[in-house]
Amino acid sequence: MLEEIAIEDLGVIRSARVPLSAGLTVITGETGAGKTMVLTGLGLLMGGKADPGGIRPGAERAVVEGRIDLTRHPEVVGRVDDAGGSVDDDGSVVVVRTVAAGRSRAHLGGRGVPQGVLAEVADELVTVHGQSDQLRLRTPAKQREALDRFAGSEHAEVLSAYRAAWTERAGLRAEIDDLTSRAAERAREAELLRLGLAEVERIDPQPGEDAELTALTSRLGNAEELRQAAQRAHDAVVGLDMETEGSAVHALEQARRSLEAVAEADPALGEQAGRLAEATYLVNDVATELSGYVADLQADPAALETAHQRLAELGTLTRSYGDTVDEVLRWASDAGLRLLDLDDGDDRVTAMRDRVVELDDRLAELATRVTAGRRAASDRLAEAVTAELSGLAMSGARLEVEVRGTEPGPSGADQVAFLLEPHPGAPARPLGKGASGGELSRVMLAVEVALATAGDEPVLPTFVFDEVDAGVGGRAAVEVGRRLAQLARRTQVVVVTHLAQVAAFADAHLVVTKATGGDDVTVTGVQQVAEDDRVRELARMLSGQEDSATARQHALELLESSAVGR
Template sequence: MLEEIAIEDLGVIRAARVPLAAGLTVITGETGAGKTMVLTGLGLLMGGKADPGTVRAGADRAVVEGRWDLTRHPAAARRVDDAGGTVDDDGTVVVLRTVAGGRSRAHLGGRGVPQGVLAEIADDLVTVHGQSDQLRLRTPAMQRAALDRFAGADHAAVLAEHRTAWAERAALQAEIDDLTSRAAERAREGELLRLGLAEVERIDPQPGEDVELGTLVARLGNAEQLRQAAQLAHDAVAGEDMDTEGSAVHAVERARRSLESVVGDDPGLQEPARRLAEAGYLLGDIASELSGYVADLQADPAALETAHARLAELGTLTRSYGSTVDEVLQWASDAGLRLLDLDDGGERVEGMRERVAELDEQVAKLAARVTEGRTEAAGRLAAAVTAELAGLAMSGARLEIEVSAAEPGPAGADQVTFLLVPHPGAPARPLGKGASGGELSRVMLAVEVALATASDDADTVLPTFVFDEVDAGVGGRAAVEVGRRLASLARSTQVVVVTHLAQVAAFADTHLVVTKSATGDDATVTGVRAVSDDERVRELARMLSGQDDSETARRHAVELLESSVVGR
């Protein structure tokens, strides 16, 4: 429920606070006083598009603040929490919109949010009906949605199940179409993978083989240079034999012996002598290794040619499938998995086609149940709306609801058409072609009343209904009945009505008047105030005759108020 709206510098409104209570609240006032700005402010709170032109002349920005009671709307409260906003301990949340220049800002529960978040929350909290909504009521989609709402929770569950099955079937069919349309492309890809895998299998590369062969080629190709370098190093370390004078081994051995000859005189030389002995052993090992290397190193042209040939063979793979043999082996592993996936495509398509066939049968059965539910509900809704129309000064008028076959879709295989018979003997014509604005207003109100009273569930929470000029084109006795139906709807939920008819305003639980006045600088200022007792009588008299001091109009106003109480 919307508890209040505070408006600053919006249109002709400098500052106004609009208190909204449960039941039926009507907003009245002279033409041009700013009633529309109240609804414009509500539209901003609902995440509507901001128009910089609505900022009051001379003001920097317009501000609209509203307070929603979410105690009976847990889903909306969770959405506030998800957006980072705070719901107060009493279950209310403050919504704020500011419009300045070409920009607007939205705040929800103290946190800045995109205006789209406000629109998401408002979807569950409020339903607005105006001239544009009457136009929407002409469309088959809106008529079908209204019938589905009336059909109840069981029907809604079947419809949701149908939508889910339809979505799964559509997704599978799209995948099947994609696979079959790319069958030739997949076949070419599979053939290329098979050729590549066959070549890898024929050459049979081993992990790291290219690196090992590169080392071998470098060794065999430079055998003479390697032999000379190793021989030179060996001679420097050991000479022709280990005792060659001038060799590193001989020099270290002389140094060791020299220290050991005097170590008895100074024990401090014992450690250097020991380390020289170790160095001698190490040099001896190196000399032996170099000697063996020189002896084993032989030029082998045949082995070198074989290594070059193998490297060239591996090169055919690395040029096509990776820069190294290890990368080629990884490609082969991935290609094998991809080939399995490609080869499995036919079986997958067949499996998906079987599932699509199952879903076709399921969707058909669900669609039949949806049609059955709509057909049954159509008769009840048509009867309920027709009964309401009789009370709205459209005696003899009748609403017929036609459920006919249509192209299957997510919402079923039905087209729903609301047909209005305006008087006995007249042909039934679709609302979009034959109904006047006044008739549409009353049909729309009758539909909402029927929808609001359809559920037997006491826990059902209806949104706040806002009607803008729902009484357009209505007068006399029909206007009284419009007011009565709005009051009836307000027993189940909060209803806010902008009206110019005293017959409707007389049924209000709360009556708000939008007034305008001129200031000293010739600017027009609009305010909103609640009226009751004599002030309310004067406002109704003004609405009836244009003069709030007319005794005849005042008596009529009092009569309207008295009859509205009795009429409830």
């Protein structure tokens, strides 16, 4: 729902704030006051094309800002999030459009976005009906969607089942086409995997084997140097025997004995003596291990050659399938699974083709039910809209809803067309062709009322009607107002009107006024009127004389009758 629009320096509007509320809001004012600029501002917020020529003379740019309540439109909240914008804690989002010479900028929820993003959001939130605006039901696809909504919840369930089956079938067909078109490529991939797996199986690498062999070749290749180094370390630790002066063991023993001799005089030195004893044990262990190392280490040219040969074999794998043996083993595991998938391709294609046949039968049955639901609903929708047209000064006009068979698609096997017969004997023509702007707006009003009052209450967009009352007056104008009020019970409706009979049904009444500024430029303001001010505005609309007692009495009667007529 639109909550507010602020406009600066657009056309004749220097600065105006337009509050909008739930229900029916009418915008009135004298011809040329700038009512159209309010709709132009709304169009900019909704992603419409920017025209720098619309900037108020003397201003550098025009700015339009709007606040929209999204609490009933979670899908739009998601779109705002995707665009990088933010929604306020109260569920509203701020939209800003700036127009300057040669460029325009759009912001959604505080983030700059392309103009097209605003248009996408507007498609879910606002529908404008007027001579220069696109119709919500301008395409066969939109007309089909409207008919489906009118058909009710049971039809919606059948259509949902059809769409789910269609989506599954489309996915299967795409996968089948991929498998069959890439059969030769898949065969080549499978052959390469088999060759690689055969080589891995022949060499049979073990986890961590390359690291172990590298360490072994380093030890065997430097056996003499290692033996000499270990021997020198052993001799330095113990000498020729444990008691040799100059050995590490002898020095530690001497130090320990010196401290133990005086330990009774100072316990702190006794603790140090204990630590020296532990160090002696540790050095003795090192000496024992070094002795064993020297004894065991022998040059083994045959073992070294064997290790080098094994590393060379493993190198053929690591060059092709991974930097280490462990990576090669992971590749082999993944390759085995991929090979199973490739080898299973023919069986999968057969199973998928069988499933497609089942889905074809299912789709044919569901499409028949969808068509039956649409044809039943088409007669009811045509009757409902035609009945509405009779009360909108279009007596004799008739809407036809045509359902024709076509090639099956994601939404069934039907093409839907709304055709208007403007008067008896005239040929029925597609909606939007051959009717004046005012007639077309009234047809759309009749369609919207019929859709809004059918079935469960949907989340409808905000409707904006411009010139919906063109060419009507008297009782027909009252009926237009009544139907707008009826539609406004289900959603927000904003109407630009010049008829008091329509304005009297409003829940909120906004008046656009004009005045000449100090620079001799016409400027416009917008104010909400109520009570006596509203009576004066209705009197002006009725007779052009806002202070006429007769006109004021008529205005009061209109307000009273509109309250009763709701």
